[in-house]
Structures are given as C-alpha cells and as structure tokens.
Amino acid sequence: MNPGEVLRIVDSIHRDKRIDKEIVFAGIESALVIAARKHYGEDAILVFHIDRETGVIDGACNGEPLSAEELELTGRIDAQTAKQVMIQKIREAERDSLFDQFTAEIDQLVVGIVQKNEGNTTVLALGNVEAILPRGEKIPGENYRINDHVRAVVVDVKKTGTRIKVVLSRIRPMLVRRLFEREVPEIGDGIIEIKEISREPGYRTKIAVSTIDPRIDAKGACVGIRGGRIKNINMELGNERVDVVEWSDDMQVFIPNALQPAEVEEVILCAMLGRAVVLVQPEQRSLAIGRKGQNVRLASKLCGWDIDIMTREELEGLLEKTLTGYLEIDGMTDELADQLVGEGFLSFDDLSIIEPDDLMELGQLTEEEAAHIIDQAEALAEAEEEAEKQGKSRFFVDDQAESETESDEESEEDADDESKTGGESEIEEEAEPEIDETTEPESEE
Numbered sequence: 001m002n003p004g005e006v007l008r009i010v011d012s013i014h015r016d017k018r019i020d021k022e023i024v025f026a027g028i029e030s031a032l033v034i035a036a037r038k039h040y041g042e043d044a045i046l047v048f049h050i051d052r053e054t055g056v057i058d059g060a061c062n063g064e065p066l067s068a069e070e071l072e073l074t075g076r077i078d079a080q081t082a083k084q085v086m087i088q089k090i091r092e093a094e095r096d097s098l099f100d101q102f103t104a105e106i107d108q109l110v111v112g113i114v115q116k117n118e119g120n121t122t123v124l125a126l127g128n129v130e131a132i133l134p135r136g137e138k139i140p141g142e143n144y145r146i147n148d149h150v151r152a153v154v155v156d157v158k159k160t161g162t163r164i165k166v167v168l169s170r171i172r173p174m175l176v177r178r179l180f181e182r183e184v185p186e187i188g189d190g191i192i193e194i195k196e197i198s199r200e201p202g203y204r205t206k207i208a209v210s211t212i213d214p215r216i217d218a219k220g221a222c223v224g225i226r227g228g229r230i231k232n233i234n235m236e237l238g239n240e241r242v243d244v245v246e247w248s249d250d251m252q253v254f255i256p257n258a259l260q261p262a263e264v265e266e267v268i269l270c271a272m273l274g275r276a277v278v279l280v281q282p283e284q285r286s287l288a289i290g291r292k293g294q295n296v297r298l299a300s301k302l303c304g305w306d307i308d309i310m311t312r313e314e315l316e317g318l319l320e321k322t323l324t325g326y327l328e329i330d331g332m333t334d335e336l337a338d339q340l341v342g343e344g345f346l347s348f349d350d351l352s353i354i355e356p357d358d359l360m361e362l363g364q365l366t367e368e369e370a371a372h373i374i375d376q377a378e379a380l381a382e383a384e385e386e387a388e389k390q391g392k393s394r395f396f397v398d399d400q401a402e403s404e405t406e407s408d409e410e411s412e413e414d415a416d417d418e419s420k421t422g423g424e425s426e427i428e429e430e431a432e433p434e435i436d437e438t439t440e441p442e443s444e445e
C-alpha cells in the first residue's frame with residue numbers, strides 16, 4: 001500500500017467521521033494482521049506498524065522482519081478481508097466517538113426531529129443518530145407527528161453493536177430547569193439560581209428560585225414581561241401549569257411560599273418527624289390542598305417536609321383526641337403525652353415509629369419502659385387501622401384525608417390567575433395574570 005495513500009485515507013476518515021487518527025492507524029494495522037494470517041497461518045506471530053509521519057508500513061512474522069516484497073504481497077492478499085476489518089474498526093470507533101459525545105450531554109437539552117412512531121415509542125433524529133422517546137418518558141396526552149421538532153433531555157446512552165442508543169425524556173424536572181435556563185438569561189449569568197423543582201408531568205410544576213442581587217425580583221424575572229417567559233415554557237410543556245415561588249432557608253417562610261396561591265396562617269414545624277402542620281382558614285383549606293392533593297403534594301416535595309393542612313379548629317380537636325388516646329397507654333404520663341404532642345406525634349401510628357432513644361430522653365424512661373409504650377402504640381395503631389376500615393375510629397378521626405377527596409376545585413381555579421404569574425418583577429414590567437388562564441388537566445388515576 002502506497003505510504004501517501006495510507007496517510008490520505010487516515011486523514012479523510014479522521015475528518016469525515018471525527019475519529020482519532022491513532023484509532024484509524026490501529027485499525028489498519030489490525031486489518032493487515034488478519035489479512036496476513038491467510039498466507040502465514042493462524043499460528044504465526046504477526047506484527048505490523050505504520051509510521052504516523054510517513055505512512056511507511058513495517059512488519060514482522062515470528063520476530064523476523066518482512067521484506068518489501070512480502071509486505072507488498074500482504075497488501076494484495078485477501079483485500080476483501082482487510083476491507084471488512086477496516087470497516088468494522090471504523091464503525092466501532094465512530095460508535096465510541098458518538099457514545100462519548102452523547103454521554104457528555106446527559107441531562108442536557110436537545111432538539112430532535114420525529115422520524116416515526118413505533119407503538120408507544122417515538123423515534124427521533126439527533127443529527128446522524130437515532131434517539132428514542134419511550135412511552136414512560138412522554139408527557140401524558142402528548143402525540144407527535146412526523147417531522148415535529150421535540151425538545152427533551154438526554155437521560156441515557158447505551159452501546160448496541162456498532163451503534164448507540166440515546167434515550168430522551170420529557171417528564172424529568174431537569175427539562176424544566178433547562179427550559180428556564182434557556183428563557184431566563186439571569187439564570188445563565190448566575191444572578192438567579194434554581195434551588196428546587198417538584199413536578200407532576202403534564203399537570204403542574206413548582207419551581208423555587210433565589211437571587212444573589214437583592215435589587216432583582218427572582219420570581220418576577222422568571223415570569224417575564226407580561227408573562228412572556230413563563231408562557232413560552234408553559235407552551236413547550238403542553239400547557240403544564242408552572243408555579244414560580246421564592247426560595248428561603250427559613251421553612252416558616254418557604255413553606256407558605258410553596259403552598260401559594262393559598263394563604264397560610266401559621267406553620268408548626270415538628271422536626272423529629274420532618275413534618276409541618278400548616279394552619280389555614282376554612283375557606284383556604286381546599287385551595288392549599290389542591291385538586292386531588294396536588295398542591296400540598298408538590299409543596300411537600302419542594303420543601304422536603306411532610307405537610308399536613310388543617311384549620312385551627314381541626315388541630316385543636318385532633319390534639320384533644322390524641323391526648324385522650326395517649327393517656328390510655330400503660331406507662332404514659334400527662335407530661336410525656338404533652339411533650340409528644342408538642343413534637344408532632346399526633347396519632348398512635350406516629351408514636352409507633354418513634355426512636356426508642358428519643359422516647360427515653362423525652363420521658364426520662366428506661367429502655368424497657370420505652371419499648372413497652374412503643375409496643376402498645378403499634379398494637380393500637382393496628383387496631384385503629386382495622387377500625388377505620390370498618391368505619392369505626394376509636395380515637396383518631398382522619399377528617400383531613402376525607403376532606404382532601406372532597407376539596408373544592410372551584411376555589412383553586414379562581415386562584416389560578418394569581419398563582420401562575422408568580423408576582424411582579426423589579427427589573428421588568430409587572431407580569432399580568434393573563435398567562436394563568438391555562439386550565440389544568442385533570443390527572444389520570
């Protein structure tokens with residue numbers, strides 16, 4: 001093989017396929033070895049080396065250098081085998097190059113063109129690579145037509161033979177993050193930071209933002225002038241409702257923000273259980289809970305706390321029933337019952353999962369006394385669960401769970417306009433509530 005021709009082939013493959021030259025040289029050398037075995041036998045120890053600067057080929061068989069005539073013969077014999085090996089090596093190198101490229105793009109936003117739908121899976125083109133959008137990674141209710149442009153994030157890359165398999169997603173919170181980074185320049189500049197995102201794809205998302213510049217309204221900047229920025233994100237997500245809330249390290253501030261548009265009276269933090277009891281006015285209760293519990297569920301994910309919504313009257317009734325129930329436990333004192341209620345243990349079920357060491361510290365109990373109380377609480381919790389199944393609650397009536405299923409959807413819908421805009425911006429004009437007229441789809445159960 002002519003040295004100049006070798007260099008030209010290597011350079012061409014390097015530029016066209018974006019494959020490292022060293023990989024191409026190694027592929028040619030492997031092809032020469034396989035081709036030469038047809039002549040020298042399978043047991044021969046063959047080595048070929050191509051000079052990376054001149055393209056000159058040197059070879060040896062069983063430690064003996066091959067002459068120019070032998071090298072020329074090797075270049076001619078079984079050319080088809082050598083060609084097949086080269087093609088295989090190039091495809092593998094191309095696959096590895098693409099694998100590295102798309103692995104680096106995991107969690108990044110890409111735009112694909114729909115090629116076809118195979119059952120519930122959509123196949124998209126990302127340049128010269130095929131990607132798939134599985135059913136489980138699609139926003140509920142979305143359908144795609146041929147040649148549609150679809151934005152998604154890369155979630156997985158796998159090698160399959162000489163190809164790669166790129167998996168996309170449109171349901172991950174990361175998609176919302178990337179869309180905000182694209183629409184809000186202040187996020188890209190580092191002035192505004194996305195702290196947390198909780199999402200139920202196709203229905204509703206809550207995103208908490210903060211800013212390092214006190215002169216900037218982070219919430220209003222994300223909404224944009226007349227809601228322009230948030231509206232673009234709503235449309236990209238299939239009219240999914242997006243609530244922008246202000247982040248705070250203080251849970252007494254952040255939890256009410258996360259529960260917007262509902263108005264909160266008081267937040268009682270129960271650190272031992274990671275629970276927050278949120279008190280609201282009766283007319284705000286269904287709004288705070290949301291349709292099928294969606295608002296409080298997303299707020300809980302956003303804050304990292306379990307959130308119980310109740311009115312002050314409900315809390316007072318629950319506390320009274322709890323104390324009455326606790327005092328029937330052998331070994332329980334009035335003081336310990338008050339302490340447990342103060343820490344947020346509001347049911348036998350709560351008490352059954354308390355750490356023995358914590359109970360011993362609260363009540364100055366021995367290990368045996370603490371274990372005796374917890375065992376009783378477990379038995380009473382099981383009895384309570386069985387009684388509730390039969391509609392006969394002994395001590396604790398779960399009024400809140402019953403009310404959640406009967407939440408007043410109309411109250412939430414009346415507040416949609418206010419909650420979606422997310423407030424006014426100090427760096428831009430006031431966001432108008434017209435962007436919040438999107439009707440929230442009803443979740444499938």
